[in-house]
Amino acid sequence: MTRSEPLLVAFCCYWCAYAAADLAGGMRLSYPPNVRVVEVPCSGRVEPELILRALNEGADGVMVAGCLEGDCHYQRGNLRARRRVERLRRLLEELGVEPERVEMFNLSAAMGPRFAQIVAEMTERLRGLPPRKFQAVEEAGA
Amino acid sequence: MIVAQAKPFPELAQMLQDARRVLVAGCGGCVAVCQAGGEQEARILAEAIRLWAGEQGRPMEARAVVVPRQCEPEWAQSLGPAMDEADVVVSLGCGVGVGFLAEVRPGMRVLPGLNTSFGGGTVSPGVFEERCRMCGDCVLGRTGGICPVARCAKNLWNGPCGGSADGRCEVDPQVSCAWHQIAQRLTARGETGFLEEIAPPKDWSTAGDGGPRRIVREDLAS
Structure with a gap:
């Protein structure tokens, strides 16, 4: 399967990045339309399984966006998220997937322009990578 | 508890080369407490196997299941039907769990997804230390x-x-x-x-x- 534009999944914290995405829209800022924003209660909610699943189901890249360091509504969720993303990137390398497809960002609810800029940067980065080979979606029960 | 850690993925990948349908069996006992082989880790590994196989251009089914303890014959046997639907099982139990699952279906390949390390405990979050050598x-x-x-x-x-x-x-x-x-x-x-x-x-x-x-x-x- 190929597509003209890379698909980017953005897990955005309710307290900051999701509001920043909202603000970017409210400010009428233009950013690539290939991003799918998923609201999460905290970036610390984003388990590695969710990122891997997004990649398995067709995402070309995943960004996790949490509050600025020191500003987490739950104190340390964003710090944990960053460490999990770093660990997952090492696993991705072992799986044969470019680790730069996954990235953690920190921003505040007031940083609408920064959100638009990050989406544009990630999209540009993904465009520069070879197209992904991924399998059809299989339901993984537990 | 028995403390274990994930095998490096390339080592597991080597053993999974010919697999088509993989069952990743987690354990809700010690390895869940040290966050190496519980339900969450089983789900992550199943997704990782699918991703790795897909990147190689030969899709593989990978399904995660978990039982409260693989070291109990009844719970190990309860995995039998799920094992029958797979051609390879990766156990995220300690060595005991791997052995018990292999006894459930002696004709199947049951692979260890973890390296069982020692009898120990959590001394601070994410840090585990040996305390008993079971002498x-x-x-x-x-x-x-x-x-x-x-x-x-x-x-x-x-x-x-x-x-x-x-x-x-x-x-x-x-x-x-x-x-x-x-x-x-x-x-x-x-x-x-x-x-x-x-x-x-x-x-x-x-x-x-x-x-x-x-x-x-x-x-x-x-």
């Missing part, structure tokens, strides 16, 4: 609760050795000298008697020689 003849009552078998690099019975300096072990300055700790604790308690005795050689016959150890409790046996 079968516990001496903690005499050594102030500090185990010379598990925590002395030489398993010394009359320590400390000459390599102990400033309370640190000569094998690694990060490691505390177990015998230094034992001496300090017993001295603080005013129980120095044991330290002044020459302990006879430890009876290692309970520690694993002579084949797998077995305990039979007549009051529990069926």
Whole structure:
């Protein structure tokens, strides 16, 4: 399967990045339309399984966006998220997937322009990578 | 608890080369507590296997299941039907769990997804330390609760050795000298008697020689 534009999944914290995405829209800022924003209660909610699943189901890249360091509504969720993303990137390398497809960002609810800029940067980065080979979606029960 | 850690993925990938349908079996016991082989880790590994296989251009099914403890025959057997739908099983149990699952379906390949490491506990979040080597003849009552078998690099019975300096072990300055700790604790308690005795050689016959150890409790046996 190929597509003209890379698909980017953005897990955005309710307290900051999701509001920043909202603000970017409210400010009428233009950013690539290939991003799918998923609201999460905290970036610390984003388990590695969710990122891997997004990649398995067709995402070309995943960004996790949490509050600025020191500003987490739950104190340390964003710090944990960053460490999990770093660990997952090492696993991705072992799986044969470019680790730069996954990235953690920190921003505040007031940083609408920064959100638009990050989406544009990630999209540009993904465009520069070879197209992904991924399998059809299989339901993984537990 | 039994502390384990994930095998490096390339090692697992090597064993999964010919697989088509993989069952990743998590365990809700010790390995879930040390976050190496519980439900969450099983789901992550199943997704990782699918991603790895997809990147290689040969899609693979990978499904995650979990039972409360793989080291109980009933729970291990409950995985039988799910195992029948797979051609390879990756057990995220400790070595005991892998062995029990292999007994459920002796004709199937059951692979270890973890390296079973030691009997230990969590000393701070994400840090696990060995505390017991399961030697079968516990001496903690005499050594102030500090185990010379598990925590002395030489398993010394009359320590400390000459390599102990400033309370640190000569094998690694990060490691505390177990015998230094034992001496300090017993001295603080005013129980120095044991330290002044020459302990006879430890009876290692309970520690694993002579084949797998077995305990039979007549009051529990069926």
